Structure formats: C-alpha cells, structure tokens
Amino acid sequence: MKVYRWDLDKTYLDTDFESFRGLVRSATEPAHRKRALPGAATLLRSLCGSPDSKITVISGSPTQMRKVISEKLALDGVEFDELVLKDSFGNLKKGRIRAIRGQIGYKLPALLEARVRTDDAAVEVLFGDDVEADALVYSLYADAVEGRVGAAEVSRVMEKAGAYPDEIDRGLEALAKVKRHDAVERIFIRLERGVPTQRLSALGNRVVPVYSWWQAALVLLEMGHLNVEQVQKVMAPVFWEEGTEPWVMGALAQDLLRRGWVQPETLMGLHGPPEVIEACVSAVRSLGGFGVEVSKPTDVTVDYISLLKTGAWNKRGRAE
Secondary structure, three states, X not given: OEEEEEOOEOOOEOOOOOOHHHHHHHHHOOHHHOOEOOOHXXXXXXXXXXXXXXEEEEEEEEHHHHHHXXXXXXXXXXXXXXXXXXXXXXXXXXXXHHHHHOOHHHHHHHHHHHHHOOOOOOEEEEEEEOOOOHHHHHHHHHHHHHOOOOHHHHHHHHHHOOOOHHHHHHHHHHHHHOOOOOOEEEEEEEOOOOOOHHXXXXXXXXXXXXXXXXXXXXXXXXXXXXXXXXXXHHHHHXXXXXXXXXXXXXHHHHHHHHHOOOOHHHHHOOOOOHHHHHHHHHHHHHOOOOOOOOOOOOOOOOOHHHHHHHOOOOOOOOOO
C-alpha cells in the first residue's frame, strides 16, 4: 500500500493566513471560492486513483472547517480516506495559546496516530510547505517510525518546540504502538517562502524541495508512482492556468536534473505542449544530458534540538 499524506494551507490551498483579513476570509469563504494551488488537485487525483493508495489530509485548519474543506476536495474530484484537523477552538477555551499556532505538538502526534491506523508495511510520501515546520516534523516522524529516533528524543524535541505535556504524551503513546519500518520514501516541500534548499539539506535528501507541484510529479514519475500521462495532466494547470513561459518549465525540469532527482531519459520522454517539451529537451541538452546520478535517501543523523535552537525551523516554538 502507498500512503500519501498532505498538508492543506500553502500546500494544497492558496491560503493567506499571515494577515487578519486573510484569516477571516479563509474561515468564512465557501468551498467554491477556495483555490487549489496550480497542479495540486490534478496531482492528488492522480495519486488517489490507484486501488492500493490511501490519501490522508492532516492540517492545522480548525475542526469547524471540516465541512467546507470536504466540499472543496469533493469539488476538485479528490477522494480522501482521512481528514484530520486541529481543535483550535478547544485549545482557545483552555487558554492553550501555544497549541493554536504550534505545529510539532499537533502534527507529530497526529501523524503517529495515523500511522497506527495504517498497514505496517505501507510506504508513505509526505507533502508540505516551508511556511511552518512541515519539513522538520515530517523528517522527525520518518525517523521515529524507522526507529532512528527514540521516544526520549521525541519527547525532548516536542518539549523544545513548545508542545504541551498532554501533546507529548499522545505522541509517545502512539509511537509505542508503531511497528518500526523504513516507511517514508520522500518528503516534498513546496517552497512558498523561498527557504534556501541548502537549509532543507540539513534533513537529508529524503526531503525534496520543489518550486512547483509539476516538479513533484516528475520525481514521482522517476519513483514509479505516476506515469507519463499523469505527469502531463499535472503540467497543464501549471503551464496554462498560470501563464507560465515554456522556458520556465524548462528551468524547473533542469533544476531537478541538476539536483539529481530525475534522469535525463525521464525528461526526454515527457508529453505535453510542443513548446514546453522543446524547452525541457533544450534544458537537458544544455547540461550535456548525461552523468547525472539520481539521488537516493541516505542515512543522515539530524540534530533536531540544534535545528530548533537556530529559530529557523519552527517560528512557533521556543527558539533560543
């Protein structure tokens, strides 16, 4: 089984939650007015179309938005198996201010609990963005499920990130039930804020920063999760709806080639608008088209405590 776990805001939905007006609009606008990021809906539809796939959405959006989020995903033709949202109102009533905006204290237990409900042998691909702490919490989750990080370190990291004691207890309780397995194949992080890819490299090359969901589709094609026709369908909204120039599409393809995420043969075999294919072919040929070794996940020991101390990874935590 393949499990695809998605964040929502800034990952799937083009949401403005950094201003008061944006927060109000996000909380009150109907489903048909919410906008999916270019290629996101097509990519998710392609991933959920396989009989051996499972889609889980784990978002920090409040539970009161369950109906409108479900309606939006249905309008986009996305079928999901689980939708996990945050009880922000409950936290507010209890005066738990850190829990309202905190990510690690909420999302790590939610991920571990979702893993408990998943087949032990299932492999996972995770999707998030660089606006909050998705890259770090996904990486910590992957290491915990694999057994590279133990309960004691998970507890320390969560405490450092500002999690409440009951959130830590939830995470540890779920972790104790998880069968250790090298489950997470890839972690895709959409670069909304333009966080340098070098910063994300501290988490190892299991994390794939992308500027477009078409880039993620290309890597998933390389991994065998998508076929050429599905990648072409993801290309269409990125190219046509956004009015992207062909040379930009070529640059996105070349970026993956330079970073070793796709092979030249993969890019040379793409289908799509002739001008885009020509740009991609030119991008491959400009690099010589050969000698690029595709990246594979490597063993990297991540010092999560040190990363949190820098203040660069979790702006909602207790960075020092």
